[in-house]
Amino acid sequence: MINRHRNHWLPLLTLLLLGWSASAWAQPSILVVLEQETALFGEAVPLQIVAVAEAGTTIDAFDYRALENQDNMEVLDAKRLDKAGEGAHSVSTLDLKLIFWEEGRYTIPPVTLTYTTNGQQEQIQSDNASILIRTMDVASDTTRLMPIKDIIEEPMTLRDYAPYLVGIAALLIIGLLIYFFRQNRKAASAPPKPPRRTTLRALMMERLNALEAEKRWQQGDIKGYHSELTYQARFYLERRYGIRALESTTDTIVQHLEGHALSAEQVQTLRRLLQTADLVKFAKAEPEVAFHEEAMQRLRQFIRDTDNPRLMAAIYESGTIETYEKAEDDKEAS
Structure with a gap:
């Protein structure tokens, strides 16, 4: 462990000696530089790991997980810096900042260095380091502590109750305003x-x-025209025959209509109308121009042919539509 505050030249001399050693033994030298021997708990302590490698040796990684697993010690920051040294040597530096959360002497575990030389990967470890963590010094105080006295209670006055009275009055006024507003709204609705x-x-x-x-199809919105046309056809079938036409496929609709008194021609007309619309919507087909008007007229004729004159529709202001069957003696307009 080296104290930078006391000797600025010592790390440099050590690096030169380590560099010479790396050249002699063909493995990196690793040095632990701890800037201080003591620190306060909660204080960030700089720690530096310096590795010197000769030419042909590559520093791969610093593994400092052992530091992160220590109790009451935390690694705040870690930065690596690589640079070229003298005589084709390379220097890799890992700068760490440690923080300790309890007082006492800590042994900082070694950092593992992974390097590659002559195509083979090896590992070495740094030395341990030690640091003393202490609490903040408390200066001696000769002042005599006085006994704790009871709190002197001040009698309550009307001014003390004023905020509460104002708050209660405000709530009453707001409640009355809401009440009268709702009453007037009910009367006016x-x-x-x-x-x-x-x-x-x-x-x-x-x-x-x-x-x-x-005039949707005349303006080029063929898909929108046929989508709305088939929606109206499905709406009619659902209200007229009580089937789930809006949620069913064309084949399912035709199958449900088999039990009703429809001619083969009517079923065929309905099938062609729905299938052609499906092709326009999903396959982007473009039927002949005459089909657009023909589909409208065929749907009108289908409604006339299958009409039940007793089926009524109640249209509410909200847009809701209810269908029902008119009674025999019902005089509603048809």
Whole structure:
């Protein structure tokens, strides 16, 4: 162990001697330089590991894991510096900063150096180092300690209660404001509007007319047009026949419709409409221009042919739609 504070020339002389030794024995020399012999706990202590290797010998790595595994000692920082020395020697330096968390004398374990010479990898270890860790010196104090006296309690006054009274009054005012605001809001809120009622067929025709007025396919949005058209077809089938048409494939829909009174021509029309739309949506197919309008007209005709005049639709202001069957004596508009 070398004390840098006392002898600045000693590490340099030692390095030269180690360099000569490395040349003689063809293995690196390793030196431990501890800057101080004592330190305070919690203080960062510099530690330097210096390795000198001759030409043809390579310093591979410094292994300081033994330092990290010590109790009450921690490695704060580790930096390696490589440089060329005199006479084709190389010098590798590992600068560490250690910190100790309890007082006492510590033995710093050796650092393992891995190097390669003549194509063969070897290892050597540094020497141990020792350091004394102490607590901070406390100067002697001859001042006599006085006994601890009881706390003198001051009587409470109205001023002491004022913050609490103000806080309670503020909470009461806020509560009253919230109460009156909610009461006025309830009084001012209008009752919900009754739903608009129409037949399922009339509702579907409204929707198809609105889609046709948008002129999507004429503006190049063929995919959007057929996606909305098939959605309306599936919506009608789900409300008309009670099947899960919105979540089913074309083949599943056709299979569910087999138990209903549909002609082969109607099923074929529906299948072609849904399958062509699937090709447009997923395969990016482009049907003939005439098919766009033809698909709209075929869906309208399918709705007319399969209409149940007793099926009604209640359209709420929120957009929710409920379908139900009109009773025999129900006078609602159809």
